[in-house]
Amino acid sequence: MGDxxxxxxxxxxxxxxLQNIGLAFLGCxxxxxxxxxxxxxxxxxxxxxxxxxxxxxxxxxxxxxxxxYYGAQYGGSTTAILVNxxxxxxxxxxxLDGHQMARQGRAGVALGIAAIGSFFAGTVATLVIASLxxxxxxxxxxxxxxxYFSLMVMGLVFAVVLARGSILKAIAMILVGVxxxxxxxDLETGEERMTFGLPFLSDGIDFAVLAMGIFGIAEIMxxxxxxxxxxxxxxxxxxxxxxxxxxxxAYKPVLRGTFIGAMLGILPGNGAVLGPFASYTLEKKLAKxxxxxxRGAIEGVAGPESANNAGAQTSFIPLLTLGIPPNAVxxxxxxxxxxxxxxxxxxxxxxxPTLFWGMIASMWIGNLMLLIINLxxxxxxxxxxxxxxxxxxxxxxxxxCIGIYSINSLPTDVMFIALFGFVGYTxxxxxxxxxxxxxxxxxxxxxxxxxxxxxxxxxxxxxxFIDRPVSASLLAVAAILLVxxxxxxxxxxxxxxxxx
Amino acid sequence: xxxIVLALAAVAGLATTGAQAQNYPTRPITMIVPFAAGGPTDxxxxxxxxxxxxTLGQQIVIExxxxxxxxxxxxxxxxxxxxxxxxxxxxxxxxGAAPALYPNLKYDPAKDFAPIGLAAxxxxxxxxxxxxxxxxxxxxxxxxxxxxxxxxxxxxxxGSVSHSTGIFFNSVIxxxxxxxxxxGTGPALNDLMANTVDFMTDQIVNVAPQIQGxxxxxxxxxxxxxxxxxxxxPTTKEAGLEGYEVSAWNAAFAPKxxxxxxxxxxxxxxxxxLDDETTKKRxxxxxxxxxxxxxxxxxxxxxxxxxxVARWTPVLKAAGATAE
Numbered sequence: 001m002g003d004x005x006x007x008x009x010x011x012x013x014x015x016x017x018l019q020n021i022g023l024a025f026l027g028c029x030x031x032x033x034x035x036x037x038x039x040x041x042x043x044x045x046x047x048x049x050x051x052x053x054x055x056x057x058x059x060x061x062x063x064x065x066x067x068x069y070y071g072a073q074y075g076g077s078t079t080a081i082l083v084n085x086x087x088x089x090x091x092x093x094x095x096l097d098g099h100q101m102a103r104q105g106r107a108g109v110a111l112g113i114a115a116i117g118s119f120f121a122g123t124v125a126t127l128v129i130a131s132l133x134x135x136x137x138x139x140x141x142x143x144x145x146x147x148y149f150s151l152m153v154m155g156l157v158f159a160v161v162l163a164r165g166s167i168l169k170a171i172a173m174i175l176v177g178v179x180x181x182x183x184x185x186d187l188e189t190g191e192e193r194m195t196f197g198l199p200f201l202s203d204g205i206d207f208a209v210l211a212m213g214i215f216g217i218a219e220i221m222x223x224x225x226x227x228x229x230x231x232x233x234x235x236x237x238x239x240x241x242x243x244x245x246x247x248x249x250a251y252k253p254v255l256r257g258t259f260i261g262a263m264l265g266i267l268p269g270n271g272a273v274l275g276p277f278a279s280y281t282l283e284k285k286l287a288k289x290x291x292x293x294x295r296g297a298i299e300g301v302a303g304p305e306s307a308n309n310a311g312a313q314t315s316f317i318p319l320l321t322l323g324i325p326p327n328a329v330x331x332x333x334x335x336x337x338x339x340x341x342x343x344x345x346x347x348x349x350x351x352x353p354t355l356f357w358g359m360i361a362s363m364w365i366g367n368l369m370l371l372i373i374n375l376x377x378x379x380x381x382x383x384x385x386x387x388x389x390x391x392x393x394x395x396x397x398x399x400x401c402i403g404i405y406s407i408n409s410l411p412t413d414v415m416f417i418a419l420f421g422f423v424g425y426t427x428x429x430x431x432x433x434x435x436x437x438x439x440x441x442x443x444x445x446x447x448x449x450x451x452x453x454x455x456x457x458x459x460x461x462x463x464x465f466i467d468r469p470v471s472a473s474l475l476a477v478a479a480i481l482l483v484x485x486x487x488x489x490x491x492x493x494x495x496x497x498x499x500x
Numbered sequence: 501x502x503x504i505v506l507a508l509a510a511v512a513g514l515a516t517t518g519a520q521a522q523n524y525p526t527r528p529i530t531m532i533v534p535f536a537a538g539g540p541t542d543x544x545x546x547x548x549x550x551x552x553x554x555t556l557g558q559q560i561v562i563e564x565x566x567x568x569x570x571x572x573x574x575x576x577x578x579x580x581x582x583x584x585x586x587x588x589x590x591x592x593x594x595x596g597a598a599p600a601l602y603p604n605l606k607y608d609p610a611k612d613f614a615p616i617g618l619a620a621x622x623x624x625x626x627x628x629x630x631x632x633x634x635x636x637x638x639x640x641x642x643x644x645x646x647x648x649x650x651x652x653x654x655x656x657x658x659g660s661v662s663h664s665t666g667i668f669f670n671s672v673i674x675x676x677x678x679x680x681x682x683x684g685t686g687p688a689l690n691d692l693m694a695n696t697v698d699f700m701t702d703q704i705v706n707v708a709p710q711i712q713g714x715x716x717x718x719x720x721x722x723x724x725x726x727x728x729x730x731x732x733x734p735t736t737k738e739a740g741l742e743g744y745e746v747s748a749w750n751a752a753f754a755p756k757x758x759x760x761x762x763x764x765x766x767x768x769x770x771x772x773x774l775d776d777e778t779t780k781k782r783x784x785x786x787x788x789x790x791x792x793x794x795x796x797x798x799x800x801x802x803x804x805x806x807x808x809v810a811r812w813t814p815v816l817k818a819a820g821a822t823a824e
Contacts, residue, residue: 047537047564054550141694185568187681190601190658190823203567268690322693323709325686328536334686335538338705339546341785345709409565449683456680457652457696 004131011130011357015365020063023056024362027064028369031071032377038079038396039212039403041088042072042329048406050336058340059355063362065336066316069329070366073312074118074374077305078381081110083396085216089207089442090308092435093276095215097293097300104296108240108382113250113298114305115374116242121258121306122367125313128262129320130360134349136314137321140268145453146464150474151267152447155274157481158281159439167486170436173427177440178447180205187449188456200412209413210441212400213420214427214434220393221425240379246298253283253303261307265314268326272311273442276304285484313363320356322346521761524584525558531752532580532588534573536566540622540705540786544750545589547782548619551773556765560587569659569823570594571602574753578607582755584762587616591750596808597664600816601823609809613753614763615801617770620788621747623723624665625733627707627716628699629692637719637739640699644675653677654688654697659823661748662688662702664812665722667819669701672744692716703748704729704787722746729787747789751801763798771796 014020034045046068053061073090080091081098094114101110128136143151159174160167183194184204195201242250260282261275283299284290293300316333318326323345325331337344342352349356384392404413424434458464466472533545542564549560565573570593577588593601595609607613626637634640644651653670655663662685670676680697682688685706691697693715704721708729711718720739721727736744752770754763773779774790783790794800 050537051546051562054546140690144691144694144696185658185823187657187683188679190821199568199572203572268687318690322690322715323713324690324693331536331684331686332538335543338538338543338786339782341782343705343709343786346713346715347709408567409563410567449681453680453682456678459678 007353007357008130008361010353011359011361014059014354014358015063015361020060020358020362021365023060023064024067024366025369025373027067028071028366029373031068031073032075032078032370032373033071034068035072035075036078036381037075037403038083038085038216038400039208040072040406041076041208042069043088043332044208044403044407045069045072046329046332046336050332050339053336054339058337058342058352059358061340062333062337062355062359063366065333066359066362067366067369069333070122070309070312070363070370071373073309074115074370077114077118077308078111078374081114081301082107082381082385083216084219085396085400086211086438088211089273089438090276090304090311092211092215092438093280093304094301094308096280096435097295097297100294100296101298101301102385106296107385108378109242109246109298110301111378111381112241112375113246113302115371115378117250117254117257117302117306118309119367119371120254121261121308121310122313122370123364124258125262125265125310126360126364126367128314129317129363130357133317133321133360136266136317139263139266140318140322140324140326142470143267144468145450145457146468146471147474148267149447149450149454150465150471150478151274152443152450154474154478154481155277155443156440156447157478158274158277159436159443160482160486166431169432173432173434173437174440177437177442178444180210180437181441181444182448188452200410204445205416205441206408206413207438207442208407209404209416210420211438212404213417214424214438216396216400217417217421218424218428218434220396221421222428223389224393240382241375242298249298250302253279253299254306256282257303257306257308258310261310262314264307265311266317266326268318268324272308272315272327275307275311277439279303279307309367316359316363319344320348320359323348521584521759524762524765525556527585528559528561529556529584530563530586531560532573532577532586533562533564534566534570534577534588534590534594535564537562537564540703540748541570541589541591541750543705543786544620544622544783544788547779548752548770548773551776551779552766552769555769555772569598569601571598571605571607574598575606577753578612578755580755582614582757582759584754584758584766587752587754587766589619589750590753591661592746592748592808593659593661593664595751595753595805597659597812597816599809600813601659601664601821603822610802610806612756613805614756614758614760615798615805616752616754616763617767617796617798618749618751618791618801618804619770619774620783620786620790621723621749622703622705622786622788623721623727624661624701624746624748625704625707625711625721625730626669626699626701626719626736627692627711628719629695629697630714630716631695632698632717634719635717637734637736637741640719641673641741644673644677648675648677651675651677651699652680652697654680654682654692654700656685656688656702657681657683658821660685662700663821664816665701665746665748667821668746668812668815669744671815671818672741689716701746708787723789727787727789728784749804751804753801767796767798 080086080095084099086092086095098110257279264275265272283303284293319330574594580586718733720736
């Protein structure tokens with residue numbers, strides 16, 4: 001404990017230097033502003049802004065980059081809430097209820113609770129990293145391909161629960177998502193699958209492209225086909241910040257979301273994406289009236305946003321303690337560290353204690369900055385909704401195109417958002433939910449790859465999934481969840497058919 | 501009259517291109533890095549161009565165009581205007597292994613480029629899980645002879661450096677371990693540290709910290725000399741293995757048809773950057789090998805590309821590796 005305090009005070013002495021506070025602030029601000037652009041998530045933002053950190057010392061540069069990361073992450077949620085365009089997998093869930101809240105004139109409350117929930121989660125996650133970082137590293141190593149496959153199975157069960165309407169339609173959408181994730185080069189053999197010989201499909205479909213098309217562009221098309229209703233969003237602005245009643249509803253989801261997100265964030269191979277989905281599922285299951293979900297429930301924003309931010313922070317654990325990046329953003333941080341002459345690895349903690357603890361301390365400062373920057377900005381974002389839609393939507397469309405092009409510099413990506421937009425619009429019209437499809441898409445690839453990896457290593461023994469205790473328990477939880485999820489909906493589904 | 505105007509215009513055109521080459525560069529230069537930001541090639545490109553920009557008096561902007569093992573970005577670079585304002589950072593994969601891996605490749609590494617120069621090589625290291633029942637390369641090779649089929653070799657995906665160099669390694673030691681593919685080096689290393697897979701070959705920059713930290717063990721480094729980053733790791737030759745010397749080299753190229761004066765300016769700037777103490781120090785920290793003055797020339801790079809294509813094509817074809 002004494003160690004922890006002295007380490008943290010070392011960290012804060014580094015992070016609280018005037019220069020580093022300034023850099024944390026700048027990083028968070030720039031990250032937020034760029035992250036708000038549709039499609040420009042943390043990865044694209046950090047890659048774009050990487051060169052501006054070259055002139056700085058490594059600690060300052062990393063503090064700034066980490067700030068950009070949190071900022072962009074938060075900015076992505078803002079876009080998800082305001083215009084229903086999730087920039088990355090983790091903000092898909094935020095879009096579900098967040099955008100509904102915005103439509104009901106509660107955009108300010110949604111943004112506010114997201115900021116406050118994120119800050120709380122960030123504070124807890126910082127403490128977790130500081131006190132338990134090293135021992136928790138083991139968790140990343142327990143999760144091999146077998147365990148990962150089972151975790152993904154559990155994740156797909158969440159997707160079933162996620163759906164608002166018909167369970168059959170939800171399962172169909174999940175399967176479409178899984179199918180879409182198999183487009184591109186097969187990892188094991190290098191064979192092209194379902195690419196029709198088109199070179200731009202050989203690396204598969206980019207998540208941001210799919211999400212922006214299915215959610216964002218489709219949303220614009222849907223709004224345009226009945227202009228009179230669209231004005232709902234701009235009429236009632238409502239309160240800017242959450243009140244006591246909102247907090248009362250939100251504090252438990254925030255606590256649970258923080259815990260779930262922090263745990264899943266440590267896992268290798270992008271385990272953090274499951275955090276918001278898991279939190280949403282849990283809140284929906286615990287709610288007295290689950291029907292409110294998908295119709296603007298504040299718990300559906302508070303929980304997932306906390307899980308999202310907690311996971312974003314704890315995913316630094318494998319990077320800082322092992323030097324192994326658990327996801328694409330962290331891989332980019334590895335690159336940033338190497339450019340600054342620090343090769344991430346198990347020695348960073350002992351060799352560069354000022355950098356290590358300075359970064360941890362700056363995480364908390366970054367979260368505080370985010371709160372300070374974003375609460376005043378809430379008013380500005382909400383006012384944005386007052387802009388008449390006929391003027392707003394061309395701007396959104398243009399930013400979508402710029403944003404998506406800036407990620408890979410591929411013109412085909414821009415054309416693809418149009419295609420997926422059309423597909424998304426058709427799906428909405430037929431009453432299919434796009435969210436389960438996106439989850440299926442994200443998990444499908446991980447699931448397939450880990451299944452094959454696990455089977456290759458076990459030489460084709462399926463029993464490997466039951467022999468390994470962690471994997472077996474995850475599968476058991478998945479089975480139980482599925483039964484709980486299916487039973488009432490099958491019954492309810494029948495009822496609904498009869499009442500219709 | 502019309503012909504005179506045309507002729508005049510042509511002369512004027514020539515004159516301006518000459519002047520353009522002389523004044524080059526007058527605006528920022530784009531360097532296409534065919535991999536995601538943060539990867540080893542990206543890091544080398546950013547370190548080297550930082551100093552080059554100062555010599556040239558214009559910023560070199562890195563554009564990451566990732567995809568299809570780097571061939572997407574290089575294809576785009578090969579088709580760019582050959583005016584010196586679009587150049588690219590190729591590597592062992594895009595300009596050596598690619599013709600074998602991608603039968604429909606849209607460029608010829610040896611014919612479609614104006615080579616600028618070699619930037620840095622990153623040596624390949626043979627690493628194994630901590631619990632592997634052998635402690636040196638000889639023990640490892642003996643173990644492979646009797647248990648080859650049982651052993652799992654990790655790699656970072658078809659077309660990656662660890663995949664190509666791994667296939668080459670297997671062909672040299674005549675072993676057939678089971679190949680396990682990962683999406684990138686990070687997850688592969690994670691499972692190597694967790695003792696889930698047995699061994700792999702990868703670039704020193706990726707594995708050195710884990711070797712130093714004792715999380716994995718290193719059998720040999722595939723270079724003629726030991727690396728200052730891993731002074732205790734023997735070279736393959738020292739450890740008794742002939743015929744396995746591989747480096748994931750990175751080199752700058754311009755599209756074919758770029759005026760020779762411009763290529764010379766770029767090549768000189770690159771060479772100057774490699775002589776700069778800060779650049780050198782940063783590359784050496786990564787375990788990079790800095791090419792000697794004779795290895796840096798465009799001519800030397802052209803030869804290297806030709807010899808690399810000749811080396812990789814039979815090895816990869818024999819293993820049936822393709823990425824299409």
